[in-house]
Amino acid sequence: MANxxxxxxxxxxxxxLAPIIGHAPDWLVQIAxxxxxxxxLLAVFLTLFALISVLERKILGRMQNRYGPNRVGPxxxxxxxxxxxxxxxxxxxxxxxxDKVVHFLAPILIAATAILxxxxxPYGRNMTPFSIDGGILFFFAVGSTTELAVFMAGWGSxxxxxxxxxxxxIAQMISYELPLIxxxxxxxxxxxxxxxDAIVTxxxxxxxxxxxxxxxxxPWGAAGFxxxxxxxLVESNRTPFDVPEGExxxxxxxxxxxxxxxxATFFMAEYIGMFAISGLGVTLFLGxxxxxxxxxxxxxxxxxxxxxxxxxxxxxIWLRGTLPRTRxxxxxxxxxxxxxxxxxxxxxxxxxxxYTGRGLRGWLWSFxxxxxxxxxxxxxxxxxxxFATRVYRFAE
Amino acid sequence: xxxAAFVVIAVFTLAAALAAATNPNLMHAALSFALAFVxxxxxxxxLGAEFVGLVQVFVYIGAVAVLVVFTILLTRREGEKHRxxxxxxxxxxxxxxxxxxxxxxxxxxxxxxxxxxxPLTVKRIGEALMTDYPWPLMGAGLLLxxxxxxxxxxxxxxxxx
Numbered sequence: 001m002a003n004x005x006x007x008x009x010x011x012x013x014x015x016x017l018a019p020i021i022g023h024a025p026d027w028l029v030q031i032a033x034x035x036x037x038x039x040x041l042l043a044v045f046l047t048l049f050a051l052i053s054v055l056e057r058k059i060l061g062r063m064q065n066r067y068g069p070n071r072v073g074p075x076x077x078x079x080x081x082x083x084x085x086x087x088x089x090x091x092x093x094x095x096x097x098x099d100k101v102v103h104f105l106a107p108i109l110i111a112a113t114a115i116l117x118x119x120x121x122p123y124g125r126n127m128t129p130f131s132i133d134g135g136i137l138f139f140f141a142v143g144s145t146t147e148l149a150v151f152m153a154g155w156g157s158x159x160x161x162x163x164x165x166x167x168x169x170i171a172q173m174i175s176y177e178l179p180l181i182x183x184x185x186x187x188x189x190x191x192x193x194x195x196x197d198a199i200v201t202x203x204x205x206x207x208x209x210x211x212x213x214x215x216x217x218x219p220w221g222a223a224g225f226x227x228x229x230x231x232x233l234v235e236s237n238r239t240p241f242d243v244p245e246g247e248x249x250x251x252x253x254x255x256x257x258x259x260x261x262x263x264a265t266f267f268m269a270e271y272i273g274m275f276a277i278s279g280l281g282v283t284l285f286l287g288x289x290x291x292x293x294x295x296x297x298x299x300x301x302x303x304x305x306x307x308x309x310x311x312x313x314x315x316x317i318w319l320r321g322t323l324p325r326t327r328x329x330x331x332x333x334x335x336x337x338x339x340x341x342x343x344x345x346x347x348x349x350x351x352x353x354x355y356t357g358r359g360l361r362g363w364l365w366s367f368x369x370x371x372x373x374x375x376x377x378x379x380x381x382x383x384x385x386x387f388a389t390r391v392y393r394f395a396e
Numbered sequence: 397x398x399x400a401a402f403v404v405i406a407v408f409t410l411a412a413a414l415a416a417a418t419n420p421n422l423m424h425a426a427l428s429f430a431l432a433f434v435x436x437x438x439x440x441x442x443l444g445a446e447f448v449g450l451v452q453v454f455v456y457i458g459a460v461a462v463l464v465v466f467t468i469l470l471t472r473r474e475g476e477k478h479r480x481x482x483x484x485x486x487x488x489x490x491x492x493x494x495x496x497x498x499x500x501x502x503x504x505x506x507x508x509x510x511x512x513x514x515p516l517t518v519k520r521i522g523e524a525l526m527t528d529y530p531w532p533l534m535g536a537g538l539l540l541x542x543x544x545x546x547x548x549x550x551x552x553x554x555x556x557x
Contacts, residue, residue: 134518137450144458194518
């Protein structure tokens with residue numbers, strides 16, 4: 001029974017494909033199968049986008065001691081439908097001096113790349129939409145195209161705010177792509193494969209029957225996960241790293257000259273990118289679709305994946321509700337002086353972990369390596385010197 | 397089926413390359429150039445060289461195209477002038493094309509039917525690089541490190557002034 005529920009979507013797909021298997025040529029079946037995958041992906045993640053857009057406002061409202069949207073439908077749950085209709089019927093304004101073609105193509109390209117990245121993530125047992133050998137590489141290859149799309153948006157708008165915002169966005173994306181990819185390397189190195197399915201399989205099983213073999217529970221994995229998560233925050237332009245946008249300085253950055261449905265497309269791409277990077281984080285460090293306890297394995301695998309994804313998304317919203325924004329120079333300094341050395345240390349710590357037997361001894365040794373480098377870095381960078389001690393002149 | 401896919405990809409790539417070479421708008425030309433890279437990547441996928449295709453997208457669209465576009469942005473003069481024909485460029489292009497064409501035509505493997513080989517997985521490429529060709533790999537790594545350090549030195553503020 002549990003197995004049936006676990007594989008219910010695979011069965012459904014087989015059932016849908018059954019009428020044409022054997023009658024149509026192979027390539028047609030393949031195309032039909034791919035189309036079904038794409039349809040399922042879009043349906044799930046666009047629904048999730050609608051849900052998260054209202055939940056984010058609700059949670060932020062809760063944190064800031066106010067009601068979120070609560071007018072449309074029960075608890076304001078139909079808010080995304082109202083927003084969607086509003087966006088669709090808004091006038092689409094294109095600046096007269098804009099580069100029309102580039103201006104038009106930028107939101108399409110940015111949404112396409114964001115959605116493409118979702119295709120290689122394993123959502124459950126046998127539930128990888130497109131299982132390709134270099135899946136992780138595909139994810140980042142597609143992700144790197146986003147920079148070009150952001151540039152097209154900034155340049156095509158022919159607006160100073162747009163161009164400056166695009167420059168900021170691209171600068172921070174390029175800087176953080178480095179730690180993002182280097183923190184993925186230890187996982188790839190330990191598993192010995194670039195295939196997301198193989199990475200999930202490597203995290204199956206339990207140590208001493210209780211502790212899951214997720215990479216986040218090793219020192220290098222924990223450090224790598226934190227670095228990955230912070231880089232992911234920057235890549236998806238979320239608070240506290242949302243400098244490409246700022247009402248008081250550069251309006252909406254590269255999205256300044258977009259209105260109506262094109263703006264909504266940018267908005268959607270940003271959220272889909274957030275889902276993709278969180279999904280990859282779940283796959284790489286949090287055990288993918290594996291259950292945290294053996295006795296919980298009867299719960300379908302995809303439920304676990306989406307439970308972990310929701311927790312990560314909640315942390316994204318939580319950070320947005322609590323942290324102030326950083327400045328551009330702070331972001332860059334942080335990337336090159338802290339994130340990059342730490343992610344290289346993760347690589348070394350993972351190697352130490354592997355060669356000292358992957359057990360308790362390896363755990364301790366890799367922890368020592370990480371702790372030593374972290375301490376050295378904090379002394380070397382001397383973060384305290386930059387800030388004077390706070391003096392209260394009037395409120396003694 | 398295969399021939400049709402080949403023709404579609406070839407026409408796409410050549411059209412994008414032609415647009416890159418002839419488009420008077422420099423930025424449009426650069427973006428067409430990126431599109432031609434996509435076509436080349438599609439070719440690699442089509443030939444089963446998945447890794448090379450992915451690296452093509454990663455490096456050429458994610459890095460080279462962005463670099464080209466930024467170069468245009470930072471060096472663009474006031475009042476965009478239409479590009480004239482650069483004859484030395486044409487000469488170099490013809491020379492490169494002739495050299496490549498000569499090498500391809502002279503290659504004996506062109507007439508041989510491809511043997512059945514195991515799919516070229518990323519794992520096999522990695523093993524080959526780490527066991528049979530460690531020196532080229534290290535050379536590339538050294539070159540990239542030098543480039544990174546050089547970029548850092550160029551961008552570093554001069555404290556003495």
